[in-house]
Each structure stands twice: as C-alpha cells, then as structure tokens.
Amino acid sequence: MPLFKTIVVNSQTTVKIWKITESFEDLKRKVxxxxxxEQRVSGMKSEIHQRGFLSVRCLLQSFDYSDADLYYDNFGKPHLRDGTYISVTHSFQFSAVILSNEPVGIDLEKQRPKIALIAHKFIDYEFDYLNENDSDYIKELTVLWCIKEALYKLYATPGLSFKNHCLVIPFSYDEDDTTAWIDFENSKCKYRAHRLEFEGFTCAYALQHN
Known part of the structure; x- marks a missing residue:
C-alpha cells in the first residue's frame, strides 16, 4: 500500500503518509x-531504515520532487532547492513528509510503553497536567514527544532542549490540536501543533501560529 493518507492542512501546507508494505527491492525500483x-542506503545495516529512507523518496515523488531536489544542511535539516519548506520522518512501517511555504516540522512514532522510562528527559512543565495512572498516559507521552520533535526539526537550532525550551499547552486527548511554544535564549515563538493516530502510531506536525 503506497500512499496511506493525505492531509491538506491549508492552501500552502500538505502532509502525506506512506505505509511501507513493499520490499526494499520494490521500493528501490520506484525511485x-x-x-x-545510493551509497548511503546501501550502507544502512537495517532494512527497516533502508525502506524508510526509500519511502520518503517515494513521498517526494508524489509531490513531484525527486531525490536530487532534496539536500541537508550542516545541522541535518532537509531543504528543497526551490525554497519550499520540508520536514520528513519515518518509524517502522510508516513514513511522512510535510511541505509548506512556511517553516514546519513533523514526527511519527510508534506508541510503546518504554517511552514512560524516558519521560523525565523530555518533559518538565507538562508533568503538571499529566496523570501516569490515566489509561491514555503512553499515548499522551507519545503525542508530547512527537510535538517536541516536530518543534525541534522546525527550529533547527543547536542547543535547543525538548525539556527546557519546548512547551506544550495542556490538551484534551479528544482534541487533535494544541498550542506549543519554543522559549529559547532571547526568543519566544508560538506554534500550532496538530496530531493524529493510526494503527498504534502517533504523528504530529507543527507550524507557526497565525
């Protein structure tokens, strides 16, 4: 199953999600x-990572871009040569790409209980409104991680900390969006964060708050 979901966020911003069911060889033939x-993907030890890498290129093609249109800066942030903003992510059998005319970030993660073991590393303020006895606690932690990772990718500034500089305003689990902030050095920026869930995965993307 190639293209799994398309989300038109607004007239200038689109998210596309790929469900990776193809073999490495099948994906390789598509791009x-x-x-x-070529050398990079051949050197990857994990086929999961190889397939994730190739599925992102398939998503690029669905946006009418090619691998040659994509490059990465010294901080590992992806860019398109025509100036369109892009963010990419992949986790296990899913990958996602967001394109926009403004800075954006996206992350995708599988919901796994072990995230609770590292919650103290990426959450501070948010502990005030979380309840670890809540049946949705693992999902809530995964949402917070994805939002903060999306903010990190969007901001792409050395020294930025999930725990100390990225804040997510309290949200009800039945809501699909919330407000988030980056408070870093002498800058305080407001963002809108959106999330969705499917097949045991969480995806979140962030863009500037209008």
Whole structure:
C-alpha cells in the first residue's frame, strides 16, 4: 500500500503518509537516487531504515520532487532547492513528509510503553497536567514527544532542549490540536501543533501560529 493518507492542512501546507508494505527491492525500483544516497542506503545495516529512507523518496515523488531536489544542511535539516519548506520522518512501517511555504516540522512514532522510562528527559512543565495512572498516559507521552520533535526539526537550532525550551499547552486527548511554544535564549515563538493516530502510531506536525 503506497500512499496511506493525505492531509491538506491549508492552501500552502500538505502532509502525506506512506505505509511501507513493499520490499526494499520494490521500493528501490520506484525511485532514482543520486550517487551519494545510493551509497548511503546501501550502507544502512537495517532494512527497516533502508525502506524508510526509500519511502520518503517515494513521498517526494508524489509531490513531484525527486531525490536530487532534496539536500541537508550542516545541522541535518532537509531543504528543497526551490525554497519550499520540508520536514520528513519515518518509524517502522510508516513514513511522512510535510511541505509548506512556511517553516514546519513533523514526527511519527510508534506508541510503546518504554517511552514512560524516558519521560523525565523530555518533559518538565507538562508533568503538571499529566496523570501516569490515566489509561491514555503512553499515548499522551507519545503525542508530547512527537510535538517536541516536530518543534525541534522546525527550529533547527543547536542547543535547543525538548525539556527546557519546548512547551506544550495542556490538551484534551479528544482534541487533535494544541498550542506549543519554543522559549529559547532571547526568543519566544508560538506554534500550532496538530496530531493524529493510526494503527498504534502517533504523528504530529507543527507550524507557526497565525
């Protein structure tokens, strides 16, 4: 199953999600990689990562871009050569890409109980409104991680901390969006964060608050 879901966020912003059911060989036949990425994907030890890498290129093609249109800066942030903003993510059998005319970030994670073991590393303020006895606690933690990862990708500034600089305003679990902030050095920026769930995964994307 190639394209799993398309979300038109607004007239200038679109999210596409791919469900990776194809083999590495099938995905490889779908895309044309530049020589550097040919070598990169061949050197990956995990087939899951190889398939994730290739599925992102398939998503690029669904946006009418090619592997040659994508490059990464010194901080590992992806860019498109025509200036369109992009963020990418993949986790296990899903990958996602968001494109926009404004800075954006996206993350996708499988919901797993072990996230509770590292919650203290990426949450501070949010503990005030979380309840670890809540049946949705693991899902809520995964939402928070995804939102903060999306903010981190959007802001792409060395020294930014999930725990100390990214804040997510309390949200009801039946809501699909909330407000988030980055409070870093002398800058305080407000963002809108959206989330969705499917097949045991959480996806969140962030964009500037209008």
């Amino acid at each position: 044309r990689l530049n020589p550097e990425n």
